[in-house]
Amino acid sequence: xxxxxxMDFSGKKVYVGIDxxxxxxxVCCRCDKQVVKKATMGATAGRLVDFLKxxxxxxxxxxxxxxxxxxxxxxxxxxxxxxxxxxxxxxSIETAANDRVKTDKRDAAKVSEQxxxxxxxxIFVPTLEQEQQRLVTRTRAQLVRERTRIGNxxxxxxxxxxxxxxxxxxxxxxxxxxxxxxxDLAAPLKQSLSVLARVWKSxxxxxxxxxxxxxxxxxxxxxxxxxxxxxxxxPVASVVLALELGDMxxxxxxxxxFKHTGLIPGEHxxxxxxxxxxxxxxxxxxxxxxxxxxxxxxxxxxxxxxxDFNRIAHKRGKKRAIVAIARKLIGRIRAxxxxxxxxxxxxxxxx
Numbered sequence: 001x002x003x004x005x006x007m008d009f010s011g012k013k014v015y016v017g018i019d020x021x022x023x024x025x026x027v028c029c030r031c032d033k034q035v036v037k038k039a040t041m042g043a044t045a046g047r048l049v050d051f052l053k054x055x056x057x058x059x060x061x062x063x064x065x066x067x068x069x070x071x072x073x074x075x076x077x078x079x080x081x082x083x084x085x086x087x088x089x090x091x092s093i094e095t096a097a098n099d100r101v102k103t104d105k106r107d108a109a110k111v112s113e114q115x116x117x118x119x120x121x122x123i124f125v126p127t128l129e130q131e132q133q134r135l136v137t138r139t140r141a142q143l144v145r146e147r148t149r150i151g152n153x154x155x156x157x158x159x160x161x162x163x164x165x166x167x168x169x170x171x172x173x174x175x176x177x178x179x180x181x182x183x184d185l186a187a188p189l190k191q192s193l194s195v196l197a198r199v200w201k202s203x204x205x206x207x208x209x210x211x212x213x214x215x216x217x218x219x220x221x222x223x224x225x226x227x228x229x230x231x232x233x234x235p236v237a238s239v240v241l242a243l244e245l246g247d248m249x250x251x252x253x254x255x256x257x258f259k260h261t262g263l264i265p266g267e268h269x270x271x272x273x274x275x276x277x278x279x280x281x282x283x284x285x286x287x288x289x290x291x292x293x294x295x296x297x298x299x300x301x302x303x304x305x306x307x308d309f310n311r312i313a314h315k316r317g318k319k320r321a322i323v324a325i326a327r328k329l330i331g332r333i334r335a336x337x338x339x340x341x342x343x344x345x346x347x348x349x350x351x
Contacts, residue, residue: 007036010058017111018048018065019104020074026104028112029056035112038105043070045077052083064115064122066090066107072125086115086122094119124250124260130243136217137240140210141286147172147203154196161189174201214239222340223247229342230333231305232297237290244287247337254331262288263327288326295326302345305329 012031019026025048029037037055041047052061063078064086078085093110114120126134151172158164158180170176177197181190218224218239223246228238251257258264261284299306305325313321336343 006055008058009036009056012059014056014059014061015112015116016052016061016063017108017113017115018063018074019108019111020065020068020070021104022069024104026108027051028105028108030112030116031059033116035109038108040104045074048074049077049081049083053081060084062086062115064088064111064120066093066111067123072131075125076128086120087125088120089123092120130246133217134243136210136213137236137243140207140214140236141240143203143207143210147200147207150196150200150203154193154200157189157192157196172200174204177201211236218242223337226336226340226342227333229336230294230298230329231301231343231345232294232329237294240290241287244284248334249337254327254334257330257334258327260284260287261291261330263291263323263330291326291330292322295322295329298329299325304345 009031014036015030017028017030021043023043024040025043026040027038027048028035039051041051052063062084065074065088067087067089072087075085075087088111093107094114095110111120154172154177155164155168159166159168163180164170177193177200181193181197185193214236218228218235221239221242224238224242227233227241228235230238233241245257245260248257251260255264295305299309299322305328308328309318309321309325312324332343
């Protein structure tokens with residue numbers, strides 16, 4: 001039986017697309033515009049490094065995988081072992097209009113092909129310390145969503161038995177919950193509500209504890225203080241932005257910040273005609289929502305931003321106008337951070 005020979009890739013460039021799953025990595029390797037190796041292995045970064053070193057010794061290896069649940073551990077291990085790697089936004093992977101088949105191997109092949117063609121750009125990868133610091137704000141955001149879900153279930157039980165209208169918009173609170181638990185209700189309903197109440201209150205307590213921790217971070221970091229000086233950005237949002245965007249020095253220019261936050265408009269070009277479309281939504285949805293909410297508040301406090309909003313809205317509508325204001329706000333904040341100065345209404349920086 002003929003033995004498999006290890007091909008010599010010394011001095012060549014090899015492009016590896018990785019489709020990351022919880023239990024497996026699917027890889028597709030290309031060299032000189034041809035697929036030279038495909039494999040599926042257990043999802044262990046060390047195993048992938050050994051695979052690449054064994055098959056492509058002496059080659060210059062470039063890898064890429066989509067950002068997702070796995071975070072950046074794989075990226076850090078690859079880079080530490082001399083393997084170039086990009087973590088890319090999933091929505092930036094090009095897909096043909098008639099390509100409706102999605103498998104792990106096909107996804108890995110797409111990534112490797114587009115990586116070799118130079119059509120992929122990596123997202124910003126935080127340091128391990130930065131990623132861990134973000135856990136405070138991200139955990140709080142997760143708990144807030146869970147508290148909302150439990151609160152909706154509590155109201156749903158009340159609505160089910162005609163105790164409140166189905167479209168009740170009363171804000172959930174301890175007082176609201178206790179008011180119904182103190183009523184004379186049927187035992188099964190009261191038991192169900194009591195369970196949900198305990199979960200809601202427990203979540204509320206943890207959220208408040210994390211909020212206090214965020215307040216400490218905000219008071220200690222000059223960057224967070226600058227963010228909070230911006231109209232529309234409160235204590236919680238300022239810490240989120242401080243930990244997610246920092247002083248923005250990692251971004252080459254404003255356009256890269258817009259891309260990271262998902263506030264860059266799409267572009268459709270045909271011949272000499274260039275048309276700007278809706279935002280790409282390729283960046284962080286969390287940051288995009290936070291910044292657009294801040295923009296809505298900022299136009300109420302900053303006369304110059306309000307004038308810009310009205311001018312753009314008159315021509316292009318309010319939705320596009322508020323995105324434009326969010327981008328303008330980012331530019332002003334960046335200028336404040338670069339000069340280590342707080343924000344001033346109407347001008348952007350304090351003297």
